[in-house]
Amino acid sequence: MLRLGRLNDDNLLDVAAVGFGTNSVSVMLSSTGGPNPPVEYPVLHGGREDLEVADVTGDGRDDLIVMSGQTYASPNFSVLAQLASGGFASPVEYRVGEGILTSGIGVGDVTGDGRNDVVASYQGLAVFAQTPLGTLSEPTIYPTDNGAKPVEVVDVNLDSRPDVVTAHNSSNVVGVYLQQPDGSLASEDEYGFPVAQVGPHSLAVGDINGDGAPDVVIADRAHGLVVLYNTLPEQTNGSSSADAETGSSATVPEPDRSCRPGTEPMTMCKGGGRSAPESSDGRRARSARAERARRPENGLTWLYSAIRW
């Protein structure tokens, strides 16, 4: 998989890449003529990798964070710090604990101190907070629903505090952990959508429709490209406030079968989890789960769309 970042001192975006079980990370520095041949840096990873490029040492230089999703002999992830003199330091290895395999990593300041932290999913969510020394602390563990795989860190409710977003494999659930004012994460809010088969790289979060609110995009082997449009701005300016205030007491409507994924391209279904289409196996439980997630204090509502491939 590939990530872009500033991996030397010029202002050009460079490329980092890891392959399945290669035990190295490749760096292709860019010049005005394009990328240069790769330079390989050794780092243990046994398969099902994830990769992030971000400054997690506090010196302003992007570092390489390589996650291994297979083999207990490999660390859960390693940080290769970018050196002021160019190139990267030897890997510093981190583990959630013995006998644990991680499923995805994300990077951002989820503790509210201005320093980027590393978040790793497994059968829980582990936050490795960056210390003032530029190292990562022992993890703080938050519970997750089963099968959390990809993880991204983005401020989804626009309160200037980066939040954690994940997708759950085989359970039709997207999870959001909102960062609290004290730098902890609130318990996971779950939204029922057709999300069935996801991996470490299946999730991206960013504003794809230009309304200023980050949206969630998921590559799902079962359903195609699943897009959750974040409707927060509408709610905050009151245009859909009545909708939001219905809260958990509202009746869950019947699924709109015209909105089932794959029936036509770019079908948009109002109400996200509230009117979420049935999952592929038709379980209605997910509609109830999504409704419960629409707590008024959360304030997030998503519009669902899917493009089948």
Ligand SMILES: [Ca+2]
């Ligand atoms: Ca750095």
Ligand SMILES: [Ca+2]
């Ligand atoms: Ca932090």
Ligand SMILES: [Ca+2]
């Ligand atoms: Ca936030």
Ligand SMILES: [Ca+2]
């Ligand atoms: Ca948006």
